[in-house]
Structure formats: structure tokens, C-alpha cells
Amino acid sequence: MKLQSTRSEQKHLSVAAYNGGFALVREARYLKSDGPVEEVQFLDVAERVETDSIIVKGLDVLEQNYDYDLVSKGKLLERYINRHVHVRNNETGEELEMRLLSVSECIIGERADTKEIVIDPAGELILPALPEGLLLKPALVWKIAPAEVDQEIRVSYLTKSLEWHAHYTLEIKDNGFQFDGWVKILNRSGAHYEKAELALVAGDVHRELEMNNGDSPILYSRMQETMVTAEALPDRLVYRINRPVTIMNEQLKQLSLFSAYGAQVKRAYQVRSGDTHADVQIEFPNSSENGLGMPLPEGVVKVYEAGDSGETFFTGEERIEHTAPGKNLRIHIGKALDITSDSHEKLREKHGVHEYITYVYKLENEKAESIRLLVEHVIFDPIWEMESSSHDYERKSSSKVEFVVRIQPKATVELEFTYKADNRREGRDY
Incomplete structure (x- = not known):
């Protein structure tokens, strides 16, 4: 049975x-x-x-x-090879009985009464009961x-072919913000999941299989007021949707993770050697004071800001990494047209086994307000030491140094520094 x-x-x-x-x-x-x-x-x-x-x-x-x-026409007919079927003439009501011989290119049968071969007989093909085993x-x-x-x-x-991605929108107005988190779930697995308990596992899981995630979705839907809890899994995080969720096949569903309102948001500007304009970064802490304080999964943040007229415009986007509570979110949204940089090597002198290299950054602020500008410079010499600098700096790594420059409105500032490089390990002769 x-x-x-x-x-x-x-x-x-x-x-x-x-x-x-x-x-x-x-x-x-x-x-x-x-x-x-x-x-x-x-x-x-x-x-x-x-x-x-x-x-x-x-x-x-x-x-x-x-x-x-x-069940399909071809597979169904294949199950009736060498079995007797009937062809009914819809005009006269007469039925022809024949043994089905082939269905590969056309329907070929042998008449039961005369044994004549019939090719693509005209009429309605009537089959016996569905063969056992055909699902x-x-x-x-x-x-x-x-x-x-x-x-x-x-x-x-x-x-x-069932995937999820986090994405976010950040709307900034009057130094405050609204930060909304969403989850997109695309189901092309070939099954419906009705009123399912849904968990989203964040983190890289090693797989040996090649994944084919499919193309664009067919249906888009949204659920509001979704409550989410996060729990730990060894080396992973699990986000549980605290309500039953229905995910139909060939559906893109969007679930709300949270909606946070905060005031602790600031703009940061940064230039690197070779940059002509400063990068713009939006920064705020992932804290309960900002309505957050939960682990945030990796995803793209789209930023919208209000202009002088109060109208909101899209100003940039960037993918954030997984961000733990208490950490800062820093979103790079593009270049500032009114903060420029012109950098060059001013001087290089050799004294014995040392070289003394001087760099200059000409930094211009065309804004109507003062700014704090971070200047990141990479030193490729393996052994070096800062000799002098016109501004405060912090050594970020063995090759990277960051300067802090404050520029008044409509002003230009020159950052100049000199470092000493020891080239003895490179085998140079002096």
C-alpha cells in the first residue's frame, strides 16, 4: 500500500x-x-x-x-506506449481504438481492428486511468x-534558491535621522511555505555546492510591524521573525526589521593622497540612545538628505559590514564638491642611510561652516619615523598615518609633514 x-x-x-x-x-x-x-x-x-x-x-x-x-503531455503519453487508447471524433462521436506505438515526434498508433498504422489521428485522445507512479x-x-x-x-x-539580504534606508533631517532596516527574501525553491516560523542566519557558511540564486522576482510584498529577536549561534547570528510568515514560490517578500529615530549623527570628511575632493561619510553609533543597540546584519544603506528647501534627495549608498551593538556605523556616500585637495611631494633629501621626504596637502573649504577633515597618507617605506608635522596625527598602522585638520569657512590650509625613511634593508648604496 x-x-x-x-x-x-x-x-x-x-x-x-x-x-x-x-x-x-x-x-x-x-x-x-x-x-x-x-x-x-x-x-x-x-x-x-x-x-x-x-x-x-x-x-x-x-x-x-x-x-x-x-505530469506533462510528453511524459504522460510515454506511459501509454504499447497500451490501447481511444481517439474520439468530436463531430460524429465515433471512437477509434488503437495501440499506441510512438510519441517521440508525432503520435503513431496501430488500429485495433485492421492493424493499419495511423499517424496523428484527428480527434480527442482518450487515455485510461492515470498510470500508477506518475506524480x-x-x-x-x-x-x-x-x-x-x-x-x-x-x-x-x-x-x-531561497535567499535573504538586509538593506537599510537612512533619512537625515535637521541633524536627526530615521533609520529603517529591512529584509528581502527571495524564494525560487519551487515550494510554498505557509505560516512558517522564519529564522535568518547571518554569517558565511562553507558550502561545496555552486549556488544558482535565480533572476529577478515575480511578486513583491511587504509586511509591517514585524518584531525581530537576535540570538547567538556558534560563530553566527540568528534573527527570528516573531510571527508566522508565508513565503510563496517565485515571491520577493520584504519584512521590516526595525525603525529607529536618533539624533547622534555627524558628517565626516576624509581625503587620501591623490584625491581632488573629500570623501563624505555619515557616522552614528549603533546604540540604544539612537533607537538601535542590536546586531545589524550586513547590507546596503541608502541615504536620503533634506536640502535648503526641505525636499529630500538621495545622496549615496554603501554596504555596511555586520555591526555589533556599541560600534559606529560609517557610511561613505560620495565626494564633497566644495572641499578640495591638492597634494604633492615637496622635497626628498638623502643624508647617509636616511631619506627625508616632505609632503604638502593644500586643502580648501568652500563651505559656509567650518569642517574637521581627516587626511590619510600611506607611506610605502618599510622603516620610517615622523620628523615634523604642521598638524596633529595618529599612526594607524605600519604604513598608514592620519592627520586631523580643522578648516574655517571659505579658507585654505596647508598640511605639511616630513618623515625619515631608513633604506638600509633595501640594500641601497649611499
């Missing part, structure tokens, strides 16, 4: 989506039969299921198959020892 199980018998469903474009599906169903069962057909599974990931609890499975030989939906097929079934089973598996 064969027993079919569909999602109508589902008692529990959970989906854990991963950044890598795959998901862990877990469900529980109650199975009950009227007699001994030797085959269970577990229907309504994802078409992109990874068959080597399936775990079954509650059944003693002897053999497992993934059957996706679904209407993809199914996991399990062979079990014959026995009556009256129990709950739990099944888990990985499926490809």
Missing part, C-alpha cells in the same frame, strides 16, 4: 534562510493509514531540495527516492518495512 502525505497534514513548519542563497526547511506531519504501508510519498517539498541533506525522524526508511516525474507534484518517496502508520514524523532538508 502507498501512502501520500501533503502539506494539509502539516503540524509544524520552520524555515531558516542563509546568506548563501539556501535554506534549512523543517516540518512535522502526522501520518495515518488504514492498513500496512510499504511506500510513503512525501509531497509538497521544494523542487530545489538537496537530496543528500534529508533527515527523517519517525520512520524506518529502507530506501529513498526523489521523484519529480511530473502530480515533486515528492520524496520512501520505502519502508510493511506496517500500519499512525505517528508524527519530522523531516528536515536543505534547499537551494
Whole structure:
């Protein structure tokens, strides 16, 4: 006896989506039969299921198959080769019985009465009952020892083509901001997940499989007022959506993570050697005072700012890394047209085994307000020491130094510094 199980018998469903474009599906169903069962057909599974990931609890499975030989015209007709079918003439109502010989390029049959060969007979093709074993939906097929079934089973598996990404919008007005976090979930796994417990796993998980995440979505939907909790997993973070979520196949769903309002936002400007204009960065802490204070998953932040008229414009975007509570968010949104830089090497002198190199940055602020400008300079000499500097600085690494320059409105400032390089390790002769 064969027993079919569909999602109508589902008692529990959970989906854990991963950044890598795959998901862990877990469900529980109650199975009950009227007699001994030797085959269970577990229907309504994802078409992109990874068959080597399936775990079954509650059944003693002897053999497992993934059957996706679904009903189509070609596959259906192939099941009737060498069987008798009928062709009905819709005008006269007469029926022709024939033995089906081939369906590869056209329908070829042998008349039952005259044994004549008929090619593409005109009329309505009538087939006997659906052949046993041809499924209407993809199914996991399990062979079990014959026995009556009256129990709950739990099944888990990985499926490809279900992915999630975080993204954010930041709207700045009057030195305050609104920061909204969203999650996009794209389901092309070939299955519907109705009223599922949804978890989002952040972090890189090593996979041996090539992931194919599909193309653009077909349906877009949004859920509001979604509550999210974050919990720790070894070397990962899990975000739980605290409400049942339905994710249909071929659907892009957008879930609200949070909406935060804060006032602790500032602008930072930075130039590097070779830059002609300063980079603009928006910075604020991931803190409870700013309505945040939760781990933020990696994602793209789109920034909108109000101009003098009060109208809001898009001003830039950048991908942020995973940001822990208490850390600062720094978003680079582009270049400032009214802060310029012109840098060059002013002097290079040799004294024995040392070289003395002087650099100059001409920095101009055309804004109507004063600014704080960070100047990052990279020194490629392996051994060096700062000799003099016109402004405060901090050595960020063995090769990187950062200067702090404050510039008044409509003013120009020159940053000049000299460092001493020891070139003995490079084998130079002096």
C-alpha cells in the first residue's frame, strides 16, 4: 500500500534562510493509514531540495527516492506506449481504438481492428486511468518495512534558491535621522511555505555546492510591524521573525526589521593622497540612545538628505559590514564638491642611510561652516619615523598615518609633514 502525505497534514513548519542563497526547511506531519504501508510519498517539498541533506525522524526508511516525474503531455503519453487508447471524433462521436506505438515526434498508433498504422489521428485522445507512479507534484518517496502508520514524523532538508539580504534606508533631517532596516527574501525553491516560523542566519557558511540564486522576482510584498529577536549561534547570528510568515514560490517578500529615530549623527570628511575632493561619510553609533543597540546584519544603506528647501534627495549608498551593538556605523556616500585637495611631494633629501621626504596637502573649504577633515597618507617605506608635522596625527598602522585638520569657512590650509625613511634593508648604496 502507498501512502501520500501533503502539506494539509502539516503540524509544524520552520524555515531558516542563509546568506548563501539556501535554506534549512523543517516540518512535522502526522501520518495515518488504514492498513500496512510499504511506500510513503512525501509531497509538497521544494523542487530545489538537496537530496543528500534529508533527515527523517519517525520512520524506518529502507530506501529513498526523489521523484519529480511530473505530469506533462510528453511524459504522460510515454506511459501509454504499447497500451490501447481511444481517439474520439468530436463531430460524429465515433471512437477509434488503437495501440499506441510512438510519441517521440508525432503520435503513431496501430488500429485495433485492421492493424493499419495511423499517424496523428484527428480527434480527442482518450487515455485510461492515470498510470500508477506518475506524480502530480515533486515528492520524496520512501520505502519502508510493511506496517500500519499512525505517528508524527519530522523531516528536515536543505534547499537551494531561497535567499535573504538586509538593506537599510537612512533619512537625515535637521541633524536627526530615521533609520529603517529591512529584509528581502527571495524564494525560487519551487515550494510554498505557509505560516512558517522564519529564522535568518547571518554569517558565511562553507558550502561545496555552486549556488544558482535565480533572476529577478515575480511578486513583491511587504509586511509591517514585524518584531525581530537576535540570538547567538556558534560563530553566527540568528534573527527570528516573531510571527508566522508565508513565503510563496517565485515571491520577493520584504519584512521590516526595525525603525529607529536618533539624533547622534555627524558628517565626516576624509581625503587620501591623490584625491581632488573629500570623501563624505555619515557616522552614528549603533546604540540604544539612537533607537538601535542590536546586531545589524550586513547590507546596503541608502541615504536620503533634506536640502535648503526641505525636499529630500538621495545622496549615496554603501554596504555596511555586520555591526555589533556599541560600534559606529560609517557610511561613505560620495565626494564633497566644495572641499578640495591638492597634494604633492615637496622635497626628498638623502643624508647617509636616511631619506627625508616632505609632503604638502593644500586643502580648501568652500563651505559656509567650518569642517574637521581627516587626511590619510600611506607611506610605502618599510622603516620610517615622523620628523615634523604642521598638524596633529595618529599612526594607524605600519604604513598608514592620519592627520586631523580643522578648516574655517571659505579658507585654505596647508598640511605639511616630513618623515625619515631608513633604506638600509633595501640594500641601497649611499
